[in-house]
Amino acid sequence: MHPMLNIAVRAARKAGNLIARNYETPDAVEASQKGSNDFVTNIDKEAERLIVETIRKSYPQHTIITEEAGELAGEDADIQWVIDPLDGTTNFIKRLPHFAVSIAVRIKGRTEVAVVYDPMRNELFTATRGQGAQLNGYRLRGASSRDLDGTILATGFPFKAKQHAESYMRIVSKLFTRCADFRRTGSAALDLAYVAAGRVDGFFEIGLRPWDFAGGELLVREAGGLVCDFTGGHNYLTTGNIVAGNPRVVKNMLAEMRDELSEALKR
Ligand code: IPD
Ligand code: CA
Ligand code: CA
Ligand code: CA
Numbered sequence: 001m002h003p004m005l006n007i008a009v010r011a012a013r014k015a016g017n018l019i020a021r022n023y024e025t026p027d028a029v030e031a032s033q034k035g036s037n038d039f040v041t042n043i044d045k046e047a048e049r050l051i052v053e054t055i056r057k058s059y060p061q062h063t064i065i066t067e068e069a070g071e072l073a074g075e076d077a078d079i080q081w082v083i084d085p086l087d088g089t090t091n092f093i094k095r096l097p098h099f100a101v102s103i104a105v106r107i108k109g110r111t112e113v114a115v116v117y118d119p120m121r122n123e124l125f126t127a128t129r130g131q132g133a134q135l136n137g138y139r140l141r142g143a144s145s146r147d148l149d150g151t152i153l154a155t156g157f158p159f160k161a162k163q164h165a166e167s168y169m170r171i172v173s174k175l176f177t178r179c180a181d182f183r184r185t186g187s188a189a190l191d192l193a194y195v196a197a198g199r200v201d202g203f204f205e206i207g208l209r210p211w212d213f214a215g216g217e218l219l220v221r222e223a224g225g226l227v228c229d230f231t232g233g234h235n236y237l238t239t240g241n242i243v244a245g246n247p248r249v250v251k252n253m254l255a256e257m258r259d260e261l262s263e264a265l266k267r
Contacts, residue, residue, distance in 0.1 A: 145248070
């Protein structure tokens with residue numbers, strides 16, 4: 001196993017165990033509001049501290065980028081750990097047992113290893129660039145769907161950026177006439193992991209942040225899938241407007257979406 005994947009797994013399991021323990025004791029969870037429809041809890045922050053501490057022990061010189069603490073610069077800016085300590089905070093607060101820890105390591109901008117860990121199901125999704133993606137050690141391959149007929153597409157509503165609501169609904173309406181059904185699970189990291197596992201055929205969301213997709217992106221690619229922005233390019237790295245699935249599904253999704261994109265979503 002890649003040594004950094006080993007540390008990433010250790011950190012994700014520690015954080016996941018902490019989250020799962022606190023899921024059982026809702027009185028210990030303190031939620032506060034970060035922005036419109038956007039929450040964080042003491043457990044997000046504690047999980048993040050555990051992850052940072054675990055990484056720092058082995059790699060004190062690496063740079064760490066986390067959702068809650070921001071960028072913790074290290075001597076080595078070429079190696080960046082991108083961390084979402086708890087993806088699916090709203091589910092966690094509502095006691096909906098679907099959330100994950102996501103950790104990815106980027107070296108000179110390229111993601112090398114990734115972990116997405118679902119502590120409630122004890123499902124550990126891992127990937128190393130060029131060496132495939134695994135779920136609890138078993139090799140993953142994405143869905144083999146050819147067109148959109150019969151597909152299940154995962155998505156996330158732009159609940160923090162409602163200025164996109166109208167174009168988003170147009171896209172949903174267009175795709176819905178072609179696919180079988182949608183899922184909105186509340187964890188983008190798990191949505192991407194599920195694309196990698198072939199549990200859903202495709203995924204799209206507006207305005208994700210790097211920590212939401214850094215881990216899941218490598219899982220999808222290593223399972224044979226494609227990740228791009230709404231026009232098929234790479235701008236999702238900055239806009240967070242993301243489409244994922246096997247190459248044929250992505251091509252069909254983009255074709256349906258094309259005429260419904262606002263100017264902002266074409267970027
Ligand atoms: C959120 C989840 C959700 C997605 C949001 C993300 P968080 O992450 O991934 O599924 O729709 O865009 O912000 O805040 O729970 O880590
Ligand atoms: Ca958040
Ligand atoms: Ca997230
Ligand atoms: Ca989070």
